[in-house]
Amino acid sequence: MNNSLIEPNGNDDMCTDHAATKLAKSNHVMETATLPIDGSSQCIIDISPLRSCSALERSLPSPPQASFVKRSPVWRVVDAKHVFKELPQQPHFLPLQKYPPTLREGIALGMMVSFSELVKFTMEASIDDSMEWFEDKVRTVSLLEANGFSVQSIQSVLTELIEIKSERARIHGEIGKLSSKLAENTASSSRVGALLDEKDGAAAQLEQELGRIRQESQKMAQEKEKIDAEGVSIKTACSGYEDLCSDAERKFKEVLAQLRRKGA
Numbered sequence: 001m002n003n004s005l006i007e008p009n010g011n012d013d014m015c016t017d018h019a020a021t022k023l024a025k026s027n028h029v030m031e032t033a034t035l036p037i038d039g040s041s042q043c044i045i046d047i048s049p050l051r052s053c054s055a056l057e058r059s060l061p062s063p064p065q066a067s068f069v070k071r072s073p074v075w076r077v078v079d080a081k082h083v084f085k086e087l088p089q090q091p092h093f094l095p096l097q098k099y100p101p102t103l104r105e106g107i108a109l110g111m112m113v114s115f116s117e118l119v120k121f122t123m124e125a126s127i128d129d130s131m132e133w134f135e136d137k138v139r140t141v142s143l144l145e146a147n148g149f150s151v152q153s154i155q156s157v158l159t160e161l162i163e164i165k166s167e168r169a170r171i172h173g174e175i176g177k178l179s180s181k182l183a184e185n186t187a188s189s190s191r192v193g194a195l196l197d198e199k200d201g202a203a204a205q206l207e208q209e210l211g212r213i214r215q216e217s218q219k220m221a222q223e224k225e226k227i228d229a230e231g232v233s234i235k236t237a238c239s240g241y242e243d244l245c246s247d248a249e250r251k252f253k254e255v256l257a258q259l260r261r262k263g264a
Contacts, residue, residue, distance in 0.1 A: 068096070068104035078112045083119050092148035115144055115151075122154055127165055134162050 078084075091111065096104045118140050125134075137158055141151045 068093075068101055068108065070105065072105060072109060074109055078109060078116070081116050083116045084112075087119070087150065087153070089115065089149055091144075095147055111144060111147055111149070114140060115149055118144070118151075118154060122157060122161075125161060127161075127168060131162075131165070131169075134158060134165065138162070 089112075091108070093104065093108050093111070096107055099107060118137060122137060138155075141155045141158065145151045145155070
């Protein structure tokens with residue numbers, strides 16, 4: 001934007017949006033948004049392909065423009081910015097016609113600086129920036145576009161970044177849900193694990209008690225075996241004595257029988 005005096009011309013039927021549409025149909029506008037593969041959150045905007053677009057736009061009839069005189073020395077600083085060499089602009093500033101001429105130059109300068117800052121901020125965007133931050137940039141794009149700035153590349157990148165950020169937010173939401181379920185699962189596992197430990201402890205105590213009972217049972221079995229053996233010995237001895245007793249009775253009877261035979 002190099003004219004010292006910006007004033008209306010007669011090409012009312014040729015606006016910047018129409019020119020941009022024709023350029024897009026001719027495939028002279030290329031917009032690229034690149035997210036680095038190393039996981040960082042910086043956005044890199046490839047603006048070099050837009051040079052041919054800007055050259056073609058300059059070859060088209062200029063759109064009508066709001067008139068004001070470029071008196072401020074700040075214009076030289078603004079026009080010298082690198083972004084306007086990479087993305088030449090021909091804003092018409094038509095919406096500024098509703099403002100007094102005295103205000104138009106200052107507002108126009110502010111928009112030029114805002115465009116430069118918009119490109120810079122978009123290139124330095126982080127996926128962790130708030131959605132309000134992105135929405136502010138989208139509103140800025142709309143305002144600049146209404147004033148004739150060529151913002152298709154920035155708008156495309158911002159749209160893609162917002163979609164990616166929204167998808168990331170959705171994924172984070174799913175991760176949050178799964179994290180909650182995992183926490184519940186972990187709590188349930190801990191609760192069941194505590195009950196299992198309690199049952200295992202009780203089972204261990206029962207096994208210990210069972211072992212003690214088995215030991216006592218074995219001792220009692222051994223003692224019973226000993227007692228039974230003694231009983232067998234006693235029975236054997238008793239049987240022997242019974243035999244001796246029977247022999248004694250038999251001998252007693254034999255002696256009496258002999259005596260009776262002698263007395264007869």
